[in-house]
Amino acid sequence: MEVKPEQIWENIEKIHGMSPVVHNITNYVVMNNTANALLALGASPVMAHAGEEVSDMVGIAGALVINIGTLSRPWVKSMGLAMKAAREKGVPIVFDPVGAGATPYRSRTARELVKTATPAIIRGNASEIMAMADGMTRTRGVDSLDSSHHALNVAKQLGLDLGAVICVSGEIDYIVDSARAFQVRNGHPMMPKVTGLGCTATALCGAFAAVEKDSFMAAVCAMAVMGITGEIAGEDCPGPGSFQVRFVDALYGLTERDMARIKVEGV
């Protein structure tokens, strides 16, 4: 398997053409950025978390994005309801276990939610994916938490056990499922200095999953687009405040030509 620039562009054009509704139950910190990034890519963001409406909202959505960044009991309950509804309606779920590993409540909640309904894609950093896997997979290790290589092995096992695509983002992003493993080496060093770009990556996975049936390919597209957009936004950028603004501009202005920047390969 190989990923070509034109395949990514084709999916972007599908998003432009279909404007899929992406239903987000996400954290307070990033809601504005997430909505703007989805709009800039051509999708239609919706934020709704009331138990009274999440099932109905999922029904009009092309993808459901769940992000536990500022979780609390009522929100977690709604996340579960939305995920069940998504499973029943065949709407792909993208899951972001923000901060899993930081507290027992966060790790436990993340694991319970993915048992409620298997996500098509789980995206997190190495620590979060390791925390998700802990107690869920047979893979253990003594490697340090920040070892990307170890995280990659854990992610493969987690993907196999859950039947999901796992995306481990970092300086190099890894996308794995039971059969495939790719890395994306696009991006810019200023990205970790802007809050919520990981959450944006998760939301873009949702937008691509809404138009691309192969969840693995959807995740690869999202991470490549994140990285390429970051590279464009980062050119002569004075700081993370401007980066946040330019990222949205760059995402809005992406052209087929920009896709040639992709650095995606099998691992």
Add this chain to the structure above:
Amino acid sequence: MEVKPEQIWENIEKIHGMSPVVHNITNYVVMNNTANALLALGASPVMAHAGEEVSDMVGIAGALVINIGTLSRPWVKSMGLAMKAAREKGVPIVFDPVGAGATPYRSRTARELVKTATPAIIRGNASEIMAMADGMTRTRGVDSLDSSHHALNVAKQLGLDLGAVICVSGEIDYIVDSARAFQVRNGHPMMPKVTGLGCTATALCGAFAAVEKDSFMAAVCAMAVMGITGEIAGEDCPGPGSFQVRFVDALYGLTERDMARIKVEGV
């Protein structure tokens, strides 16, 4: 009736001079932008949603802005309390039925809230206003949901039935009440690509309603100022990220001269 540039400017100067407190119970996505837009126009934004304090907060406000974008049961309860307090204290209410029509819970809640206390102004896009009207007015139709002309007729009937000013925003904004109907043709095509500019419009209606007793005129001023500001922000604008920033700058820097841009006329 006619709206002159100097009338709009006079109301902006009143806002500058009085810095009216605008009490917002709004959605998580736009709170930052809403607060910054109100500050840029010269008003004093307050965000407070606790049942324990909303009545007291309404008491020091010049207007109450209710926006159901990320509604949930406790927030809806507080919205009701605040609206009742506003009615008792004679504080004008501006209501934004974000997403009405998308789910039954959202449509039902929007209708129930406006029955609690009649807003001075209801602002939404065509779909939202149609959803508000559905079951509340006698006007029905087979026209498509995006038919501005049909929405205008529905809005007129809704305004008559409720005794409120109805503002239907879109490429052309319509402001109607039982006796009058105006359209505002200012604006910029990038505005729908920035999340929450509709919510900003609603908040500006609140700022103008705090200084202008004629709610119809307040809504016209708000929509004209939105459109003019959008035109200024949109000049040579590289994308929606920059647009969001420039919009606040432009709102802050508005001059009497800019008011000459208005395209307001009766319909």
Add this chain to the structure above:
Amino acid sequence: MEVKPEQIWENIEKIHGMSPVVHNITNYVVMNNTANALLALGASPVMAHAGEEVSDMVGIAGALVINIGTLSRPWVKSMGLAMKAAREKGVPIVFDPVGAGATPYRSRTARELVKTATPAIIRGNASEIMAMADGMTRTRGVDSLDSSHHALNVAKQLGLDLGAVICVSGEIDYIVDSARAFQVRNGHPMMPKVTGLGCTATALCGAFAAVEKDSFMAAVCAMAVMGITGEIAGEDCPGPGSFQVRFVDALYGLTERDMARIKVEGV
């Protein structure tokens, strides 16, 4: 006592080197800006408010920042739990009584929370600090609420009674404790036109308190850095939208040389 530019820079370098976790339970309006400001300064922001995890999260934090801007009963309960945990674990607390004085609920909650566990630093504007003091200190007065001089006296008494550093921000910032009183005269007139810069100041107090044991010095550093950054951001700035962006850029780009701008002296 005197504050030298190199002392401030030394603390900034400590933040860069240690990347302390700053645990924020703050308001919805400013979460994004707060997180970005902390990242730009080199700290690691965490936003978590669930009762199930706040004690655990405090355990990995270098400071706890409590901000009541959009308070509600469940959040106040979590604030109390987090503050108790912080006291037990010796984690410094920074407290921001946003809007104290505006409603009885807000004033009462602010006073109750600081009784739960004494903050290392309380930062607010003159009205908020006066509202905190009302009923807590013996100092009363007939001076107007905006009298900085009167607020300074009230702050001194409040600091003495609580055993906390009190920071009264405004055109001139005052930092006082039982023994010391300093003023910071850095800043830019556009700062009050951007929502949440006061909340950012509070969050930066948290970052400095995580690396500087003397809470008084931590607060002086934070207010000096806020003011200096504001001055840099404000140069030829077209409006508050750009100011918000440039502030983050400037905070990220601060150099030792910039510290020479400080205008700090005893009062």
